Amino acid sequence: MITFITGKKGSGKTKKLIEGANAAVASSKGNVVVIEKGLKLTYDVDHAARLIDIEAYGIKGAEALFGFISGICAGNYDVTDIFVDSTLKIMGPDLQQLIPFAEKVNALAAMANTNITCLISADKADIPDGVRQYITEV
Template sequence: MITLIVGKKGSGKTKKLIENANEAAQKSNGNVVVIEKGLKLTYDLSHQVRLIDSDAYGIQGADALLGFISGICAGNYDLTDIFVDSTLKIIGHDMKALVQFTEKMNALSTQADTRISLLVSASKEELPEEISSFSVQI
């Protein structure tokens, strides 16, 4: 299952991510992963959450992020939740690429039986129509 957490900069998306990730870590019988650009959330997340800096692994672009997340899923059968902060910064500010990426993440989520949440810095009105079928939190 894919969830999009959308809103303009300063709208509270990261706070929502922190709450959701910490809650998932408490309830999960498996592993919770947060992927972000930089390590700003180090002290906000529970020690049970695996925090990964996308910059440390040179992840740039939708295909690189998809491959990285696929590798995480392939190497960890106990993975229950993945949260991706700053999705548009990592894949590029291209809404068409976001649509394709979201569709691929949805397929991966089903295959790996993992919940995936993507934070998108855009208003709901800016999102392409193709994304409206996914669960959107504001």
């Protein structure tokens, strides 16, 4: 299953991601992965989660992010949860690219039996219609 947590900057999205990641670590019988842009969550997310600084891998754009997430799922069959912070900073500001990205990631999540949560810094009203079914607002 894929979930987009949306809200404007400062609305509490990252706090919700941290809470979700720590809850997943506590309940998961597999691995929890947190993808971030920079190293700002190091002390907030439980050490049992795998933190990945996406900048270290040169990932930019929706296709590259999808491929990166696919590689995580392919490389480790017991990843139960993936959290992506700063999704639009990784993908780029074009909200229309969320539609094909959401479709591909949702199919991947179902195939890999993985929960994937992405943070989107945008108001729900600005999100394209084809993506709204995946939204949880802060």
